[in-house]
Amino acid sequence: MKTVFEKSVKGRCGVMPAALDVERYDFDADRLRDGLVLPELSEPEVAAHYTALSKRTFGVDDGFYPLGSCTMKYNPKLNEEIAALPGFRDAHPLARADKMQGSLAVIDTLSAYLAGITGMDAVSLQPCAGAHGEFTAMLMVHAYHRSRGDEGRTKVLIPDSAHGTNPASAAMAGFEVVTLASAPDGSIDLADLRLKVGEDTAALMLTNPSTLGKFEKHVLEVADIVHEAGGLMYYDGANLNAVMGVVRPGDMGFDLVHLNLHKTFSAPHGGGGPGAGPVCCKAELAAFLPDPQVVRDKKGFRFGRSDWSVGRVSAFYGNFGVCLKALAYIVTLGGKGLRAAAETAVLNANYLREKISYFYPVGEGRCMHEFVLSMRKLRDETGVTALDVAKGLIDRGIHPPTMYFPLIVEDALMFEPTETASKETLDAAAAALKEIVDLAYTDPAALHSAPHNTPVGRPDEAGAARNPVVKG
Amino acid sequence: MKQYTNTHEWVELLEGKAYVGISAHAAEELGEVVYVDLPSVGAAVTAGEPCCELESVKAVAEVNSPASGIVDAVNEQLADSPEKAGEEGVWIFAIASPVLAEGLMSEAEYLASLE
Numbered sequence: 234m235k236t237v238f239e240k241s242v243k244g245r246c247g248v249m250p251a252a253l254d255v256e257r258y259d260f261d262a263d264r265l266r267d268g269l270v271l272p273e274l275s276e277p278e279v280a281a282h283y284t285a286l287s288k289r290t291f292g293v294d295d296g297f298y299p300l301g302s303c304t305m306k307y308n309p310k311l312n313e314e315i316a317a318l319p320g321f322r323d324a325h326p327l328a329r330a331d332k333m334q335g336s337l338a339v340i341d342t343l344s345a346y347l348a349g350i351t352g353m354d355a356v357s358l359q360p361c362a363g364a365h366g367e368f369t370a371m372l373m374v375h376a377y378h379r380s381r382g383d384e385g386r387t388k389v390l391i392p393d394s395a396h397g398t399n400p401a402s403a404a405m406a407g408f409e410v411v412t413l414a415s416a417p418d419g420s421i422d423l424a425d426l427r428l429k430v431g432e433d434t435a436a437l438m439l440t441n442p443s444t445l446g447k448f449e450k451h452v453l454e455v456a457d458i459v460h461e462a463g464g465l466m467y468y469d470g471a472n473l474n475a476v477m478g479v480v481r482p483g484d485m486g487f488d489l490v491h492l493n494l495h496k497t498f499s500a501p502h503g504g505g506g507p508g509a510g511p512v513c514c515k516a517e518l519a520a521f522l523p524d525p526q527v528v529r530d531k532k533g534f535r536f537g538r539s540d541w542s543v544g545r546v547s548a549f550y551g552n553f554g555v556c557l558k559a560l561a562y563i564v565t566l567g568g569k570g571l572r573a574a575a576e577t578a579v580l581n582a583n584y585l586r587e588k589i590s591y592f593y594p595v596g597e598g599r600c601m602h603e604f605v606l607s608m609r610k611l612r613d614e615t616g617v618t619a620l621d622v623a624k625g626l627i628d629r630g631i632h633p634p635t636m637y638f639p640l641i642v643e644d645a646l647m648f649e650p651t652e653t654a655s656k657e658t659l660d661a662a663a664a665a666l667k668e669i670v671d672l673a674y675t676d677p678a679a680l681h682s683a684p685h686n687t688p689v690g691r692p693d694e695a696g697a698a699r700n701p702v703v704k705g
Numbered sequence: 706m707k708q709y710t711n712t713h714e715w716v717e718l719l720e721g722k723a724y725v726g727i728s729a730h731a732a733e734e735l736g737e738v739v740y741v742d743l744p745s746v747g748a749a750v751t752a753g754e755p756c757c758e759l760e761s762v763k764a765v766a767e768v769n770s771p772a773s774g775i776v777d778a779v780n781e782q783l784a785d786s787p788e789k790a791g792e793e794g795v796w797i798f799a800i801a802s803p804v805l806a807e808g809l810m811s812e813a814e815y816l817a818s819l820e
Contacts, residue, residue: 637763695788
């Protein structure tokens, strides 16, 4: 398929600009740039191009999308209707606070709900994605310790099962990362933690349930150890979907949290965004949240500032449309509905895992909202890799699970069905996986060459990483 | 004679310098390497601590130094041909006046540890 740049025809145009009604102004030549090549196409050509592209993609509206750690739940269309209401959609971000009271009420209301769900006291909706929320929280950790004259806290503790964004965010905020070993059951090795925690500990970053889909049973003890050493506890909300409405990070001993509204709260994601990664914190950290904050006084809502704030972390007030969709979702489900969503997410993951256990080892115990299979046994016995299995699933109309993550599991495939998959969908997914495992023993070559039913087979990933072509 | 770490690096002493690379097992687990973040010549490295990164189509992996010392040379060909980092016997960087890490394994011991 040709790119939109390759289809471009010089002089063709899809829009008719209004007649010029201001005086012509010529910029100085040194302020002009050339070399900006934009595609030139008519409207039907553009529509045909993107419709063709949309038919080659696979999203949550196309079918089962068990991409572990990403919580690809269905995105209710009602959310889109709410976000498209003209009063919200057409609001100008530079309008005065007294002219956008409705939008500020949305920020205030959603913040209050998120504080309630996480057991925190204050919230900023500004961060535009999960890792942005992590980074913002790490800036707050830094500002908090500095405000107390506690300058020697230079290290952040992170378990080896964490998302790669955790160490990246901590390092971006100027901290040195110390990796914590996992015990054989995937929980934090408390002896290793006691060895590494100390006067230089700024914070511990923890995802609970962990990336292995296991609830960290020792979390209260972990929090005690870190707090006793003077460090803060940071909760990565990537996996909140497993425990939302059941247990609150604030009650598990955490001081700050980031949430992924685009995961847990059903705003669309994938394809690079937009997302929203609000940061919630306990009262003693509230002064360090990004500016401006929405505050309420007797005249209504207005913007407030704090002398201790880490400052703005995004233009304006974050991805407001995403926040609206999350608010619509929370209001639609209500407290009981949120809890039911979490419980069903955990049930679905355990149901699929149990179905798989009839034909492939899944490990001990129960999982939370996601689980990790090691394809090592299949690879050793048949030569079929986790990648081959993932490609085989594509041929069977299923989006692949996350591959080769977490790194501590060999040949990992990470499934997260979410609560919006039906029993029939889960049964069909288990059947498809069984078919692939059986095929691996009889005709492994058929899987090495999969997928067979897609417009693109196996892209040259190494070539794309080494010699990326990013423009037309 | 190569010696191995339990984090899958090898080190070989040649004319007083320690040459460092990754094991065949590590290369197979990583998949094709697409980028090597080489250490700087002159940088101090510490045995057992991460000192450079390999990026593959699957993951980014840290290379832990099997010895303490000063980086004396880096394998410049990896800048243009990062995939060579996974090839048998290709070194990534060399350390001058190295002090080897404790607990290094012989090839036979290392291979046995993978079982």
